[in-house]
Every structure is written in structure tokens, then in C-alpha cells.
Amino acid sequence: MAPEFLLAATGFAALLALIAARAPVGLAMLLVGAGGYVWIVDTATLLNYLKTTPYFLFASYTLSVIPLFILMGALAERGGLARDLFAAANALFGHKPGGMAMSVIGACAAFGAVCGSSVATTATFGRAALPELRRYGYDAGLATGTIAVGGTLGILIPPSVILVVYAISTEQNIAKLFMAALVPGLLAAVFYVVAIWIVARLRPALAPAAARASPEVRREAMRKVIPVLLIALVVVGGIYGGIFTPTESAAIGCIATLVVGVSRGTLSGRQVREALLATAETTAMIFVILLGAEVFNAFLALTSAPELLALWIAEQDFPPFGVLALLLAAYIVLGAVMDELAMILLTLPIFFPVVTALDFGLASTEETAIWFGILVLIVVGIGLTAPPIGLNVFVVSSLARDVPIGRTYRGVLPFLATDLIRLLLCVVFPALSLWLVRLLG
Numbered sequence: 001m002a003p004e005f006l007l008a009a010t011g012f013a014a015l016l017a018l019i020a021a022r023a024p025v026g027l028a029m030l031l032v033g034a035g036g037y038v039w040i041v042d043t044a045t046l047l048n049y050l051k052t053t054p055y056f057l058f059a060s061y062t063l064s065v066i067p068l069f070i071l072m073g074a075l076a077e078r079g080g081l082a083r084d085l086f087a088a089a090n091a092l093f094g095h096k097p098g099g100m101a102m103s104v105i106g107a108c109a110a111f112g113a114v115c116g117s118s119v120a121t122t123a124t125f126g127r128a129a130l131p132e133l134r135r136y137g138y139d140a141g142l143a144t145g146t147i148a149v150g151g152t153l154g155i156l157i158p159p160s161v162i163l164v165v166y167a168i169s170t171e172q173n174i175a176k177l178f179m180a181a182l183v184p185g186l187l188a189a190v191f192y193v194v195a196i197w198i199v200a201r202l203r204p205a206l207a208p209a210a211a212r213a214s215p216e217v218r219r220e221a222m223r224k225v226i227p228v229l230l231i232a233l234v235v236v237g238g239i240y241g242g243i244f245t246p247t248e249s250a251a252i253g254c255i256a257t258l259v260v261g262v263s264r265g266t267l268s269g270r271q272v273r274e275a276l277l278a279t280a281e282t283t284a285m286i287f288v289i290l291l292g293a294e295v296f297n298a299f300l301a302l303t304s305a306p307e308l309l310a311l312w313i314a315e316q317d318f319p320p321f322g323v324l325a326l327l328l329a330a331y332i333v334l335g336a337v338m339d340e341l342a343m344i345l346l347t348l349p350i351f352f353p354v355v356t357a358l359d360f361g362l363a364s365t366e367e368t369a370i371w372f373g374i375l376v377l378i379v380v381g382i383g384l385t386a387p388p389i390g391l392n393v394f395v396v397s398s399l400a401r402d403v404p405i406g407r408t409y410r411g412v413l414p415f416l417a418t419d420l421i422r423l424l425l426c427v428v429f430p431a432l433s434l435w436l437v438r439l440l441g
Contacts, residue, residue, distance in 0.1 A: 008305035011036045015296070015346070025342040026285070029292030036299035049298065057294055058287060061247065062168055067283040068250035069159050072235075072257050073115030074275035079261030081228040082111050082124040088225040090132070095212035098200030100136060101146045102193045104129045108150035109189040112157030113232035114253060116164070117282075118340075118384055122151025122392045126399040139206040140403045142199065145385075145411020148392040149192055149419075152381035155340075156185035158236060159246065162380060165290070165341060166373045169348050172366070174246045175239050179440055180370045180433045181377060182236075184426055188381070191418035199414055227260040240440055286341065293345035306353045313354055320358040324372075324427065327351050328379050335383015340391070343383070344376065360430070367434055374433040375426060382419045385412045 011032050018028035037046045057063070076082065089103035089110075096102070107129070108121055115121055125147050133143035155162045158178035167174040200207040213221070235253040238244035244252065261267030300306055313323060330351075334343045355372045362368050384392045387409050397405045426432050 005303075005305050005308070007036065007039070008300055008303045011296070011299060011303075019342075024288070026288035026290075026292035029289070029296040029342075029346070033292065033294075033296030033299040037295065037302065040299070040302045050295075053294060053298075054291055057291060060168070062174070063287075063290075065159075065164055065174065065247045065250050066161055066286060067279055068247065068254055069116040069161055069164070070282050071275060071279040072250060072253040073117050073120050073154075074278050075254065075257040075261060075267065075272070076111065076114045076228070076231075077120055077124045078267060078271040078275050079257060079264070080266040081114065081231075081257070081260070082107065082121075083128040084221070084224045085110050085228060086125065086129050086132075088221040090210070091213040091218045091221040094136075094210040097204055097209045098196045098207035100129075100133055100210050101138065101142065101196045101200075101207055104133070104146050104150050105153070105189055105192045105196070108153040109157055109186070110229065110232060112153040112155070112185070113159070113236050114228065114257065115154050116159045116161040118151045118154040118381070118392060119395055121154030122148060122395045123399070125150055126396045130396070130400060136210045137208050139411070140400070141407035141411035142196075142206050143411070144393075144396045144400050144403050144408040145413075145415065146192075146196065148385050148390070148396045148408060148412055149415040151392045151395070152384050153185065153189060155384075156181065156188050156377060156381055158182060158185065159239070159250065160377065161286070162340060162344065162377060163373065164246070165286070166344060166348070166376065168290075169293070169345060170352055170369055170373070172369050172373065175242075176366075176370055176437050177373050178236070178239055178246065179436045180374050182240075182436055183432050184374055184378060184422065187422055187425075187432070188378075188419070191422055192415055195414040195418050227264075231256045231260065240436075242440075289341055289345060296346075297349045300349045306350050309350065309354060311357070313357065320360050321427070323354065323358060324360075324375075327355065328375060328423070328427075331376060331379040332382055332386065335380055335386070340380040340383060344380065362430060362434075367430075367437075370437060371430045371433050375423070378419070378423050378426060382416065382423070386416060 015028055015032045018032065019025060034046055085107035086103060089106040090100055093099040093103050104125055108125055111121055130143060130147055134140065158181045160181060163177045163181060164174055167177050196207065231253055234256065235249050238249045239246055258267065334347065356365050356368055360368055362371065384390060393405060393408050393412065397403065397408055
């Protein structure tokens, strides 16, 4: 083995050992990256690097979109917008077999347009929808499984914090990635609804129909949901139409969400303060991981291992889609046992040069990068619900302590099957991700 690969492999092994020992991921990446940097160069050069890198990293205008989208989601959660979305969807479809579970999926998809976090979406609808699903006799596993997979729409439907991090890490256009994510994200929601319909047809007792809402209840529910739909339209439509940058769109979304919540009396001063504190905590966690990844990536760059690996794979004439299948399989495995943000930042320095060095028949390297970003997003969503970890499953299980976690995992299995079908479709037909980029880009 070449010395470069041996050194890089040793760094990865040390990093995984620290993570297995429950060290914070950002700190583990920072320590291993700094140690490798000193090993290759020297301490003085590392200190000089650290003197400027954190400032230029965190002062980036592009990076400011992360806390803004997180704040928008936190305000929307505490302002009751998710509850209104579920009530409106349930008033329209709850009287059908499986309709209440379908309403959760539809509400999660709409909420995803104002909240870029899967965990926040899962926790929000766990509180808003789970009691209703249980009250109307839904199977506990199906109810918790629906909320867990519905939460993944928080990152699959743009805007998505994961896509922002991917864009920054790979130097891609955030707006184009948001465009590319729309069709696969909506496809996920449609497939989840189809999965619920099939379950309800095969085993009606698992997803009974609720009482039909009166016309007055429907009108009132739709009236309450108009503000959040307008916010989603402005935020997403402004980006797609080129009216706002993603950062400007996030800022406008924050202000609109705050105004709606305060004017309706659903956002108190205490709740706004809680949203600000939660945003600060989440942002700090993400930024520490970003700094750790920056230092670790600098260490890998010094070894030249990623570039050498990409060159070696290109010279071997491996089938490009075969290599892609192996990388996506690795993401699914890693996503089942690791935090999705850390997994992406850890693997991109190795995987991204490999993918962009291969020929998938697309028009440009940029299209390959955008398409691969959407595939990564899909497998991250799978990892959020797949055993043995499945972060969303743990979140919903913390809200439904009487439901064994194994039962929730069984509840997500039909949805995981649709996820794999959707992943295959997006691999075979890149146009599903790229047609909107080509149309509006």
C-alpha cells in the first residue's frame, strides 16, 4: 500500500475509533485532522493554518443560510404551523382508509418547505399527529413509522440544511441543488402515500378511516393553513424564480414566520427566545463539525489520497454505475450507524473526486455533482429510518415510549422499499433530478 493511502487509512481508523468511543464528531475530526497535519508538515504550519481558517470559514456569506433556515423551522414549529398543516390535510383526507397517515405525509412535505431539518420535522409531527393517529385506532407501528419517514421530507423537500452543507463542501450552487431536489422530494411523498394506500387495502384494520369533517371544519382548517403555504411559496418560489438568493429567501422566511406567529398569538416572547436558543445550539453543533471537517479534509489533501484514489479508479476502467452503486451502498450502511451530517462531511473528500472523475454520460461535471448530491440526499433519508440506528426512529420512539422500537422499524419497512425504488429510478434516470435545473438554471 502506498504511504499516502496508509496514512489516510490510519487517520480514518483513528477517527472511527474516537467516534465509537462516543467522542463528539466535530472534535474527533478536528483532533485527527490536526494530528495528521502535524505528522505531515509541522506544528507551526498547523497553528498558522488554524489562525485564519476558522475566521474565513465562519465569515462566509453562504454559510449564513444555515442558521436562518434553522431559525425559520424553529419558529414554524413553535408557532403551530405544523399542527395547522396536519389539521388541514386531515380534514380533507382523514375520512379515507389510511387517510390520516397520508395527511401526515402531505403535511410533512409542506412543512419541509419551511424547515430544513428531518429531526425537527419528526419531533414536531410526533407531537402534533401521533396522538390523533393513536386515538383513531391506527396500528402503533404504522403510526410511528409514518411519522419517522415523514420526518425525512424535512431534508428531501427544499430548503434542506444537508444540501446546503453539501453545496458548501463541494463548491456547488445551492439554488441549483434545491431545484434538483424538488422532483425526487415530491416523488418520495407520493411513494409514501402509495405505500400507505397499499397497507390500508391489504390490512384495513391497521389504518381505519376517521370521521368525515364537516364543510365548516374544512373551510376553517384551510383558512388557517394559508399563511404557511404562502411562506413556503415565497421561500421556495423566490429561489427557483431567481428573485432571492437562498440566504435572502431564508431571511424573508424567518421574518414572515415570526410575523404570522406573533399576529396569530401562537408565538410568545418565551417561545421566540426558545427558538433563538435552539437555533444557536444547533448552529454551533453544525459549525463545530464543519470546522473539524475542514481540518480533517486539509489533512487528507496533504496525503493526496482522494485524488490518487480517483485517478486509480478512472484508470481501471471500472463500470461507472458499478462504482456508484458501491458508494451508495456504503452511504446506506454508514447512514444506519452515523449522524448524517458527519457522514457526509467525512466521506465527501474521498467519494466526490471519484464520482466526478467518472463518465456517466451527463453534459458537465456540474451536472454530475448536482445529481450525485441528490442521490446522497436520498440515501441519507434512508439512513435516518433504517435499522440499527435510524435517528428519526429514535426521535419518534422517545415520544411514544409505549411502542417497542422494533415495532416502529417494522412500520417503516414498506416505506424503505419505496425509498429503494426511488433511489433506483433517480440513478437510472438522472433527468428526474436535472430537468428543473436545465429548465430554470
